Amino acid sequence: MAKKKPVKKTSKTPRVPKFKKPDFTLTRQHKIVLGSLLMLFAIALFIAFISFFFTWKMDQSELGQLDRISETQNWMQKFGANISHFFIYKGFGIASIIFSVLLFRSGLNLFLSSQKKLFNNWFWGCIIVIWVSIFSGFFFSSLPLLGGTIGYEINSFLQDYIGGIGIGLLLLFGAITYAVVRLKLTPENVTEYFKKKSEAIKEDFATDETIPEPTLNVDETTATTTPENATIEEATGKKTEVEKSDFELSIENLQPTIKNHSDREKEATKPQKLDTSFEVEIPPEEETEIEVEKILEEKTVTENLSDKLVKEHGEFDPKLELGNFRFPTIELLKDYTNGSSITINQEELEENKNQIVTTLRNYKIEIASIKATVGPTVTLYEIIPEAGVRISKIKNLEDDIALSLAALGIRIIAPMPGKGTIGIEVPNKKPAIVSMRSAIASKKFQEAEMQLPIAFGKTISNETLVVDLAKMPHLLMAGATGQGKSVGLNCILTSLLYKKHPAEVKFVLVDPKKVELTLFNKIERHYLAKLPDSEEAIITDNSKVINTLNSLCIEMDNRYDMLKNALCRNIVEYNAKFKARKLNPNDGHKFLPYIVLVVDEFADLIMTAGKEVETPIARLAQLARAIGIHLIIATQRPSVNVITGMIKANFPARVAFRVMSKIDSRTILDNSGADQLIGRGDMLYTQGNDLIRIQCAFVDTPEVEKITDFIGAQKAYPDAHILPEYVGEESGISLDIDISDRDKLFRQAAEVIVIAQQGSASLLQRKLKLGYNRAGRIIDQLEAAGIVGQFEGSKARQVLVPDILALEQLLENEKNE
Numbered sequence: 001m002a003k004k005k006p007v008k009k010t011s012k013t014p015r016v017p018k019f020k021k022p023d024f025t026l027t028r029q030h031k032i033v034l035g036s037l038l039m040l041f042a043i044a045l046f047i048a049f050i051s052f053f054f055t056w057k058m059d060q061s062e063l064g065q066l067d068r069i070s071e072t073q074n075w076m077q078k079f080g081a082n083i084s085h086f087f088i089y090k091g092f093g094i095a096s097i098i099f100s101v102l103l104f105r106s107g108l109n110l111f112l113s114s115q116k117k118l119f120n121n122w123f124w125g126c127i128i129v130i131w132v133s134i135f136s137g138f139f140f141s142s143l144p145l146l147g148g149t150i151g152y153e154i155n156s157f158l159q160d161y162i163g164g165i166g167i168g169l170l171l172l173f174g175a176i177t178y179a180v181v182r183l184k185l186t187p188e189n190v191t192e193y194f195k196k197k198s199e200a201i202k203e204d205f206a207t208d209e210t211i212p213e214p215t216l217n218v219d220e221t222t223a224t225t226t227p228e229n230a231t232i233e234e235a236t237g238k239k240t241e242v243e244k245s246d247f248e249l250s251i252e253n254l255q256p257t258i259k260n261h262s263d264r265e266k267e268a269t270k271p272q273k274l275d276t277s278f279e280v281e282i283p284p285e286e287e288t289e290i291e292v293e294k295i296l297e298e299k300t301v302t303e304n305l306s307d308k309l310v311k312e313h314g315e316f317d318p319k320l321e322l323g324n325f326r327f328p329t330i331e332l333l334k335d336y337t338n339g340s341s342i343t344i345n346q347e348e349l350e351e352n353k354n355q356i357v358t359t360l361r362n363y364k365i366e367i368a369s370i371k372a373t374v375g376p377t378v379t380l381y382e383i384i385p386e387a388g389v390r391i392s393k394i395k396n397l398e399d400d401i402a403l404s405l406a407a408l409g410i411r412i413i414a415p416m417p418g419k420g421t422i423g424i425e426v427p428n429k430k431p432a433i434v435s436m437r438s439a440i441a442s443k444k445f446q447e448a449e450m451q452l453p454i455a456f457g458k459t460i461s462n463e464t465l466v467v468d469l470a471k472m473p474h475l476l477m478a479g480a481t482g483q484g485k486s487v488g489l490n491c492i493l494t495s496l497l498y499k500k501h502p503a504e505v506k507f508v509l510v511d512p513k514k515v516e517l518t519l520f521n522k523i524e525r526h527y528l529a530k531l532p533d534s535e536e537a538i539i540t541d542n543s544k545v546i547n548t549l550n551s552l553c554i555e556m557d558n559r560y561d562m563l564k565n566a567l568c569r570n571i572v573e574y575n576a577k578f579k580a581r582k583l584n585p586n587d588g589h590k591f592l593p594y595i596v597l598v599v600d601e602f603a604d605l606i607m608t609a610g611k612e613v614e615t616p617i618a619r620l621a622q623l624a625r626a627i628g629i630h631l632i633i634a635t636q637r638p639s640v641n642v643i644t645g646m647i648k649a650n651f652p653a654r655v656a657f658r659v660m661s662k663i664d665s666r667t668i669l670d671n672s673g674a675d676q677l678i679g680r681g682d683m684l685y686t687q688g689n690d691l692i693r694i695q696c697a698f699v700d701t702p703e704v705e706k707i708t709d710f711i712g713a714q715k716a717y718p719d720a721h722i723l724p725e726y727v728g729e730e731s732g733i734s735l736d737i738d739i740s741d742r743d744k745l746f747r748q749a750a751e752v753i754v755i756a757q758q759g760s761a762s763l764l765q766r767k768l769k770l771g772y773n774r775a776g777r778i779i780d781q782l783e784a785a786g787i788v789g790q791f792e793g794s795k796a797r798q799v800l801v802p803d804i805l806a807l808e809q810l811l812e813n814e815k816n817e
């Protein structure tokens with residue numbers, strides 16, 4: 001019994017599939033049968049189509065008649081005549097043959113069980129059918145059979161709407177699309193292909209010459225496979241064992257089917273190089289396409305990433321955020337000259353000349369020639385004395401000439417640098433105001449290719465003096481009260497507002513007088529920079545200046561780090577690199593605006609804060625030039641305890657308005673002269689060498705107000721430019737914070753700091769998402785708890801607890817105490 005059971009089972013099992021639901025997946029046999037059917041049907045169609053072109057006229061009367069009596073001439077008889085009529089006559093004309101090809105291809109696919117998807121072939125095949133049909137209908141309209149009814153109809157439809165030229169262009173467009181999308185042809189890879197071809201031919205010639213007996217045995221090559229040998233052979237030209245990669249072998253195996261026997265002889269005489277030229281020529285067509293694509297890909301990979309980014313997105317534009325920002329218009333400025341700028345008073349000129357000549361003659365100084373240049377406030381008389389007159393003699397007559405001309409502010413420049421004359425500056429009786437409008441409108445300013453151009457005013461020869469603050473690189477301004485300092489500062493700021501976009505320059509304004517610069521509050525979110533926790537951008541409180549200056553020092557250090565990482569020497573190089581997208585913002589790089597620090601009443605500041613201010617100012621003055629921080633310091637009292645040696649050494653560019661004494665003039669200019677100015681914007685400017693007398697451009701408060709209103713009304717950044725945080729030293733002192741007063745996040749913050757081993761408020765801000773003030777408070781509490789060390793300027797505080805375990809112990813001990 002036990003033996004019989006398995007026998008029964010085995011006899012039953014073969015039957016089970018018969019009763020199960022049919023399996024629709026095609027077996028290999030099914031595929032062969034179906035594939036052959038399709039191929040044969042395609043051949044039948046092909047034959048029918050071809051014969052249709054010869055027999056269609058004769059068969060026309062027989063169409064649709066399926067009885068056996070009627071006779072048809074088509075090689076495929078009634079079937080052929082009818083189906084051809086349907087496809088060719090009523091359909092697409094000669095293009096219908098393509099259907100038979102597609103059908104054959106599909107059959108072959110099935111027959112060979114190929115995994116290839118033929119959707120693309122059918123899709124593009126249909127497109128070609130339509131294109132050929134229209135093409136034939138258009139160009140062979142006398143042979144309607146070529147285009148078929150569809151070709152004819154589409155053509156006549158298009159003729160009505162776009163005409164013959166339109167159809168021609170449409171067909172051309174179709175052909176281009178096919179070539180580009182389907183055949184992946186681009187002008188580049190076509191030229192590449194021809195280049196390759198010509199190179200291969202050249203190399204053939206070369207190798208033909210070097211190899212006397214090229215005997216390449218195809219059979220031998222198939223035996224081994226190490227690609228290196230093949231390249232050695234190429235390089236040396238010697239005949240060695242030629243070993244090839246799989247890919248090359250597969251190509252070679254294909255050769256006989258394509259080239260066949262006739263080419264054998266030729267083949268044998270050609271060196272192995274020739275095979276590579278076949279890589280492009282030999283089908284299958286899709287493989288050729290892929291190869292072309294690969295070449296393109298390689299190119300893009302080798303391309304510089306920054307170049308690619310610039311190509312895709314263009315250069316980085318720092319102004320983009322305020323892309324619609326409009327610079328203030330010139331109309332906002334007033335024209336004080338009322339049309340007539342400088343009036344030359346001939347009488348006055350003559351009178352002054354005579355006075356100078358007679359005064360000098362009284363001292364037995366004869367003049368060979370005299371020439372006058374009329375400036376806005378002073379006229380320059382240039383004299384050439386007779387030979388043998390000592391220059392110092394004339395220089396000593398300054399007061400005498402002033403007396404005889406009965407005029408204030410006579411200055412003698414002996415000799416005039418680079419001119420070979422002696423200059424005597426005599427104030428005009430009616431000084432002309434140099435309006436800011438004329439300075440801004442001047443060609444010199446408008447076309448100035450400078451980083452921070454400033455139109456100061458007009459020189460004695462009526463030229464607008466435009467200087468670059470970035471080149472100065474810092475400016476010291478002095479002048480007694482009421483002589484034009486504040487106007488001078490406004491003139492500088494206005495110049496920058498007219499030339500620089502808010503993204504390019506930021507001002508840090510210190511105004512202890514509280515009234516001079518308040519107007520600039522309106523442009524806080526455009527142009528001003530401030531400390532993170534401060535309410536007002538313009539600093540009026542002297543104690544806050546120290547924080548700001550230290551913060552600028554931190555900014556300076558940060559910027560130097562950024563420059564170092566970017567391998568740049570200065571801000572211009574850095575920004576250019578950043579714009580060219582060569583610096584990654586994820587590495588902390590950003591576009592750096594210039595920062596201009598303006599301090600009005602510096603003396604006041606030194607009096608109240610002393611060394612605390614002097615040290616960061618000197619540091620900034622010494623180091624900040626390369627990283628785009630520039631200082632402008634103005635003072636009423638140019639005494640030596642205000643303008644110390646350290647400050648003077650770092651401020652080569654100086655402006656002196658009228659001062660009260662020669663000593664003051666020497667303090668500010670290292671030269672006398674400022675005491676002889678006439679005030680009201682009359683100034684001397686030096687950038688380390690010559691003194692230039694300038695009439696400062698005049699810009700009145702209402703004008704500044706109009707400009708700031710104009711800018712202030714425009715879209716701004718969300719906030720003023722934020723400077724790095726600086727926690728003053730005083731915040732670290734006398735910290736005896738009660739444990740119960742601690743922040744809720746104290747413990748969490750302590751853990752963050754201990755894990756990171758970095759005691760900085762900004763770390764807490766980032767990790768715990770805190771505001772600046774709260775993070776600063778927690779840092780103070782951590783210091784009081786002995787977790788972090790004391791404040792160390794720009795550096796992060798030292799963490800005094802080595803790990804979490806020690807922290808827990810410390811906090812536990814605290815509780816127990």
Ligand SMILES: Nc1ncnc2c1ncn2[C@@H]1O[C@H](COP(=O)(O)OP(=O)(O)OP(=O)(O)O)[C@@H](O)[C@H]1O
Nearest residue numbers: 433480481482483484485486487680681696697698
């Ligand atoms: N460039 C100028 N052209 C014509 N007039 C000027 C010029 N600069 C200043 N003034 C005149 O001098 C006056 C005082 O100028 P300003 O307020 O700039 O002096 P200051 O040196 O800043 O004085 P203080 O130090 O007391 O503030 C102005 O109101 C103006 O009338």
